[in-house]
Each structure stands twice: as structure tokens, then as C-alpha cells.
Amino acid sequence: MTALPLISLRSVSRTYRTDGIAVTAVRNVSFDIAPGEIVAVMGPSGSGKSTLMNMIGLLDLPSEGAVHLEGANVAALSEDRRSSLRARSIGFVFQSYNLLARHNAVENVALPLVYCGVSRKERLARAEQSLQAVGMLHRAHHFPRQLSGGEQQRVAIARALIASPLIVLADEPTGALDSRTGAEILALFAALNRTGQTIVMITHDPGIATQCRRTIRLHDGELVSDETVAELLPRRSAAS
Amino acid sequence: MTMLQGFQIALHALRLNPLRSFLTMLGIVIGVASIVTVFAIGSGAQLRLQEQIRSIGANVLMITPGAVYQGGVRLKDGSKLTMTEGDVQAILEQIPEIQAAAGSLAGTAQVIHEGKNWNTTINGTTTGHFMVRDWQLASGRYFSGAEESGAGKVVILGSTVARELFAPGDDPIGAQIRIMKVPLEVVGVLDRKGPAQDDVAFVPLSTAKLRFLGSASNINRDSVAYIIAKVAADGQMAGARAEIESLLRQRHRIPAGQEDDFKVQDPAAAMEAQQGAIRTVALLLVAIASVSLLVGGISIMNVMIVSVTERTREIGIRRALGGRMRDIRLQFLCEALVLCLLGGAIGVAGGITLSMTVARMAGWVTSIDGEAIGLALAFSIATGLIFGFYPAHKASRLSPIEALKTE
Numbered sequence A: 001m002t003a004l005p006l007i008s009l010r011s012v013s014r015t016y017r018t019d020g021i022a023v024t025a026v027r028n029v030s031f032d033i034a035p036g037e038i039v040a041v042m043g044p045s046g047s048g049k050s051t052l053m054n055m056i057g058l059l060d061l062p063s064e065g066a067v068h069l070e071g072a073n074v075a076a077l078s079e080d081r082r083s084s085l086r087a088r089s090i091g092f093v094f095q096s097y098n099l100l101a102r103h104n105a106v107e108n109v110a111l112p113l114v115y116c117g118v119s120r121k122e123r124l125a126r127a128e129q130s131l132q133a134v135g136m137l138h139r140a141h142h143f144p145r146q147l148s149g150g151e152q153q154r155v156a157i158a159r160a161l162i163a164s165p166l167i168v169l170a171d172e173p174t175g176a177l178d179s180r181t182g183a184e185i186l187a188l189f190a191a192l193n194r195t196g197q198t199i200v201m202i203t204h205d206p207g208i209a210t211q212c213r214r215t216i217r218l219h220d221g222e223l224v225s226d227e228t229v230a231e232l233l234p235r236r237s238a239a240s
Numbered sequence B: 001m002t003m004l005q006g007f008q009i010a011l012h013a014l015r016l017n018p019l020r021s022f023l024t025m026l027g028i029v030i031g032v033a034s035i036v037t038v039f040a041i042g043s044g045a046q047l048r049l050q051e052q053i054r055s056i057g058a059n060v061l062m063i064t065p066g067a068v069y070q071g072g073v074r075l076k077d078g079s080k081l082t083m084t085e086g087d088v089q090a091i092l093e094q095i096p097e098i099q100a101a102a103g104s105l106a107g108t109a110q111v112i113h114e115g116k117n118w119n120t121t122i123n124g125t126t127t128g129h130f131m132v133r134d135w136q137l138a139s140g141r142y143f144s145g146a147e148e149s150g151a152g153k154v155v156i157l158g159s160t161v162a163r164e165l166f167a168p169g170d171d172p173i174g175a176q177i178r179i180m181k182v183p184l185e186v187v188g189v190l191d192r193k194g195p196a197q198d199d200v201a202f203v204p205l206s207t208a209k210l211r212f213l214g215s216a217s218n219i220n221r222d223s224v225a226y227i228i229a230k231v232a233a234d235g236q237m238a239g240a241r242a243e244i245e246s247l248l249r250q251r252h253r254i255p256a257g258q259e260d261d262f263k264v265q266d267p268a269a270a271m272e273a274q275q276g277a278i279r280t281v282a283l284l285l286v287a288i289a290s291v292s293l294l295v296g297g298i299s300i301m302n303v304m305i306v307s308v309t310e311r312t313r314e315i316g317i318r319r320a321l322g323g324r325m326r327d328i329r330l331q332f333l334c335e336a337l338v339l340c341l342l343g344g345a346i347g348v349a350g351g352i353t354l355s356m357t358v359a360r361m362a363g364w365v366t367s368i369d370g371e372a373i374g375l376a377l378a379f380s381i382a383t384g385l386i387f388g389f390y391p392a393h394k395a396s397r398l399s400p401i402e403a404l405k406t407e
Ligand SMILES: Nc1ncnc2c1ncn2[C@@H]1O[C@H](COP(=O)(O)OP(=O)(O)OP(=O)(O)O)[C@@H](O)[C@H]1O
Pocket: A016, A017, A018, A023, A024, A025, A043, A044, A045, A046, A047, A048, A049, A050, A051, A052
């Protein structure tokens, strides 16, 4: 890889301690992510995928080792600085969408910009652009309960994209959707990646993983494989 | 996130649950409304007292009839006129601290001028009365010596009586008015002193006795109903009072051990004491109202804690999307503040309405001052900050990962 890594993990471990019992969710994991990559993270349930994702997303810190974002050790940053970086540099997409039920689509999409100090007028203008990019502008003033799962996930993706983040982190973004809708969401991610957006996506679905150039596999918190394919397989049809 | 955004988010959240928001702020509403009302009534009462104190004049002692014994039976205070013009003379001449003194006889009567007539207090007295009360003339003159000794047919009008009897352009000086069929010439009109004071007409004491009260059987030729006396300086009040008491006991031949047949009062001091009592009662009521504010604060804290728990996931989402701990704290603090401020504003409006209703229905003077409103609002802001801080702090300390996992 020639480009400077966007994210780099060096011997990262994360151990949870509850009532004297230590659970190591991630153990000695190292890898880099370069700008423009799309990476699938796979592994059985409980293998540490979400824990890993939380550390990449600056929501959590490693117990050992170091996570670097654009060369800076995130553990050395203040809590406030990590929060600001989440607003500006990281876009989260969750399995359960996590839209605010009491705000409409455009307000949900604009939310990260509240924490970037952007004026309300500009927030809403940019949120509309972002909704346009995921094909949801016509539902801008609908509330989450008025939208289907796939539509909510599109709004959530628009929200993740609004601050033009360095990286989009998606934790099983299609996990709650039927395969057809899931394929549409996946196509959206693929299209975003073609415009240069770096994406890391947790998935259980091997079919989805084959759409990504690079796949990282975890097992019991350890990295068991990290494969990059030269050529993507032809896209599977949604019906199969 | 700015304060303004915090308030916008807070308003949005509170609008979604208007009934709950209103019930939450009810304690604050009641507390603030009570404080504003109590202040309005209390400061109204104080204003009225202060006006009365001013209208009496500074350093004035008032001597009224006291208990009288007739055949061993104690009669009601004031049932017999025990003071005389001789007492007035003696007080003036023998007590150096007394600058001026005057005796008065008073009653009510109809005063008539051409087509107009007006029922008012007729006070028979001497020019000394106006000196004691520092009461200046708006026009004309006081009584002359000849008028005072010779039952002159002259009258000095209080400003209310002058207004009622004469048209605005008319000069009352020199005009003839009639009181109980006696024609009198208006020689003076007094300055305004206050609504309760200005409704009066003064005639010379001798005129009152000879022409109006001649038939009253219980009145001795020399009697006066009360005496007012002006003491030269504030510090001499107590001394002058003691001297008047011993002088009058001696003149009235009251044996040692028997009750005085007169009372010497310091009306300003009595009113100041009353003012102090009003202040004490008002403070007590404010203390009670503060308890309501406290209960209101606790209720806000309670609802905020529930709200933080209910909205844990929202907090997790906001933290993941870049909200700093202080942004979350500000958001919930703003909610508590908005509740308290809104409650405070409603309370102020309610308090103003309530005190105006009290003023109308009970006929009390009330006065709403900015200070009381400012104090009430400051109280409610303080309540919001104090009781909002803990829930807001709790919200800000939530781990974003844990918060995102909750349902
Ligand atoms: N707060 C915590 N305290 C203790 N143990 C935890 C905590 N969070 C996660 N774990 C443990 O860490 C391990 C990895 O959890 P993680 O959520 O990362 O798995 P995952 O790969 O995302 O699983 P899934 O596919 O089911 O989402 C699990 O064994 C889990 O029990």
C-alpha cells in the first residue's frame, strides 16, 4: 500500500473486567486501513467485531496497543477532542438505524452538524443534499416511524455522510433488512466507495463480504485472516 | 453546541409532552406566583403606611383622652374629653423641646358652595396644627390671631374639598361657603398631603365651639378632643413624651398609682412597628412560598432523572455522532432551565393577576415592583440550575457504548 494509512491498529487488545472476571473481546489485532478502501469485518457472534468497531470509531479505547487515526494516537486525545472527531471524521451506521424518533428525517441527518457548530440554515441545506444523495429527499419531513426499515437505513447513511467523514463505520447495516433491501443498501455503500469514501462494514453475510475487496475475519477476538482480492466477483443478483 | 441550540433542543423536547411539562413546572408556578403576590400585597401595605407616616409629619406626638373613672367604674377610653386648651398652652410654654402644639375638635358635616356640596371632616383647630404637621398652603393664608380668638367665620380647605366644591378655573380664596348654615370665607387652600389627609376643612377652634358644637352637652367650654405637638428633634421624642406625661398628670391631678386619663402616642413609631410586623408576616409567607419552590425543584429533578433514563439511547446516539459530555449536560440543563423559566414566567403572570384580584376584591393597596419579579425569576433560575444539574451530570456521564445498547 502506497497511501498513508487512515486507520492503523497496532497490537490492539480490549479486555472487559466485570466483578473480577476478565473477558478479552479483542486480542492483539493489528491492521491498517488506507483511504478509499472498503473493508468487510466478519466473524461469529461474540468474536469482537463491534468492540473493534467501537475502538476504530473513537467510542472506546484499547486496553493495550494503540489505534491511530491519520497518524495520531487516539488514546492521547482528550475525551472532548475524540467527540469532535466523531462529529467531523467518522460516520456511524447501525444495525438498528438509531434515528431519533422525535425528529424528522432532515433533522436527524443534520444532527452531527449541531456538534460541528454549523448554523441551522446551513445544517438543513446540507442535510437535504445528503438526503438527495441517498434518494430520500422526498421523505425529508417524515418521522422515522413513517419510514420502512430500508428507508430509515438510507436516512441513517445520509446522516453518516453529512460531515464528509474520513471513514464510514457500519455495524451490520443490513442485519435488520430483507435480502432485497439489504442488497440495495449494499449497492449504496458500493457506489459511495466508488466515489472514494472509505468504509468499514461488519457483516455476517458471506455474500455481502464478497462484494468488498478486502475481508478481515475475527475469531474469539483474534484476527484469523485479512484477505484482499484483486478482482471483485461479479455482483450477485438480489433474487439468489 | 451553543446555549441557544441547547434551548432549541430543550423546547423541542418539552413541546412533545406539553401536559407532563406543565405538571412538572406547576410547583415552580405556584411558588413564584405566591412570592409575587405576597410581595405585591406586602409592599402595597408598606407604601400606604409610609404615606400615612409622611402625612402625620415628622416628630409628632399625639395626645388623646384615656381611661376615665366615674364612681369607681372605668369608662371606655376617649368617652370623655379630658384635655383642654389650657393643657395645650402649658405644653407649649413649659416643655422646651416642643416647637408647636395645637388642640382639635373634629366632626363631619356637609359643606356647600353654590350648587355643589360635599360631606367632609370639619376640624376646629389653631394655626399651630399646620406647623406641627409641616402642612404648607397651596394658596391664601392661615388663620389670623383675631380670627382664632374671635370665632372668625373663616375656613381653610384641604385640596380634596377645594376640588369638589370649586370648578378647576375658580379661585376658592375669598369665596363664601356654608357649613351647617354658617357662611364662612375661604382664606386658604392646603397643599396635597395624601388621599386620606386631604378630605378635610379647618376652622378656628373657637369657631367650631361657638358655631357648630355649642349645643353638644358633654363638651366643656375649654375642651379639645386631641392635641398634637411637634418635638424639635428626633432624639428628643422620648424625653418630650415623659415630660408631657408628668405635666398632664400634675395638671389633671392624677394621684400616684392611678391610670392616666390621657395617652401620649408617637403615631409614626407605632406605624413603623406595624410596618415591621407586616415585613415579618411577608417574610414568613415568602418562606412558605419558597418551600413550594423547593418542592417544585425536586419535582423537576425527579422528572429530569426519569427523562434521562427514558432517553438513554438518544444520549448514546448524540454522543456517537459527536456530542461532547458538556453538550449533553448543557442539553439537559437547558431543559430544566426552560421548565423553571417558563414556570417562573407563568407564575409571575399568575401572581400579578392574583394580586390585582386581591386589590380589587379586598380593597387592599398592592404594588408590583420589578424587584419582586426579578427576585422570583432569579429564584426559579437558581432552582433550575440546582435541581437540573444532577440529572444533566448523570446524563453526560453515561457511556456512549452502553447507552447505545439500551432499548
Ligand atoms: N461491556 C461489556 N462487558 C463485558 N463483556 C463484554 C462487554 N461488551 C462486550 N463484551 C464481550 O466481548 C465479546 C465481544 O463482543 P462484541 O459485541 O464485540 O461481539 P460481536 O462480534 O460484535 O458479536 P455480534 O456479532 O453478536 O454483534 C463478547 O464475548 C461479549 O460478551
